[in-house]
Amino acid sequence: MKRKEWIIIGVLVLLGAAALLVQKLRPKGSGYVVAIQHRNQIVKEFDPMVDAVYQIDGDVGGLEVEVKDGKWHVINEQCPNHVCAQMGWMGIEDTLLPITCIPNNIVIFLEEGNR
Amino acid sequence: MTIEKNRRFSYLALLSAVAITLNLLESIYIGPIFGVLRLGLANIAALLALKLLGQKEMLIVNVMRVVIGNLLRGTIFGSTFWISGAGVVLSSLVMILLDKLDSSLLFTSICGSIAHSSGQVLIVAFLYQQAGMAAILMYLLLGSIPTGILIGIVARLVIKHIKPLRKDNDK
Numbered sequence: 001m002k003r004k005e006w007i008i009i010g011v012l013v014l015l016g017a018a019a020l021l022v023q024k025l026r027p028k029g030s031g032y033v034v035a036i037q038h039r040n041q042i043v044k045e046f047d048p049m050v051d052a053v054y055q056i057d058g059d060v061g062g063l064e065v066e067v068k069d070g071k072w073h074v075i076n077e078q079c080p081n082h083v084c085a086q087m088g089w090m091g092i093e094d095t096l097l098p099i100t101c102i103p104n105n106i107v108i109f110l111e112e113g114n115r
Numbered sequence: 116m117t118i119e120k121n122r123r124f125s126y127l128a129l130l131s132a133v134a135i136t137l138n139l140l141e142s143i144y145i146g147p148i149f150g151v152l153r154l155g156l157a158n159i160a161a162l163l164a165l166k167l168l169g170q171k172e173m174l175i176v177n178v179m180r181v182v183i184g185n186l187l188r189g190t191i192f193g194s195t196f197w198i199s200g201a202g203v204v205l206s207s208l209v210m211i212l213l214d215k216l217d218s219s220l221l222f223t224s225i226c227g228s229i230a231h232s233s234g235q236v237l238i239v240a241f242l243y244q245q246a247g248m249a250a251i252l253m254y255l256l257l258g259s260i261p262t263g264i265l266i267g268i269v270a271r272l273v274i275k276h277i278k279p280l281r282k283d284n285d286k
Contacts (some may be wrong), residue, residue, distance in 0.1 A: 005222040016256040102194050107243050
């Protein structure tokens, strides 16, 4: 690779690392609400601090969302890819990272406006 | 002339087959790393097509990979199809631009990998109206660099052993 190309890659790495750092250092409040959206509709909203299991119907069979100790993850997903379950536990610190099940058309995300 | 044409056509067919096979193998046997990041093995075939045949041929290989790959998986015209299509369109555009600028294979691979992930995230953010998806871009940006380097190294090793059929006017 040319010198100029290494510099561009270096700048990109620095930008990415800086953005991640900013995201990690963002102040975290309380009173979060997590929403589950199917197609364009929010079908469920829950408090991540309340332990529960929610059953959600999707396009190819649906999935379950298990909430425990302020974190949530997908279990028993009826879809061919299983990417949503592999994404593992999400917590309040992963504020902008939604769990997405594309075959089911389901997105589970932290609602920023309800903080 | 005809032999040359036939040879190009054979290379194109072979690279398309390789791209489709790698795409299918990756989606079946190698899951996404950390839930979101894929290696992008099929990009090896795209890079080979770009360097050995030309830009038009790379586009053909990429289109074949998305259309036939999704057709074989049974996801044609579904959300997966449009998402992989968006990734391929953006990465193809970036790789063509870098090829015109005479960039190295490794740099083209890294930028193609970043563009592919970014295209997919942007279309998901648009389809699902989730602007927050943009936060994943940072993870993908950092993750795509090592995968791009890996794919670029593999492509470079392969190119050493194949005689390019590309002419200067393919640029």
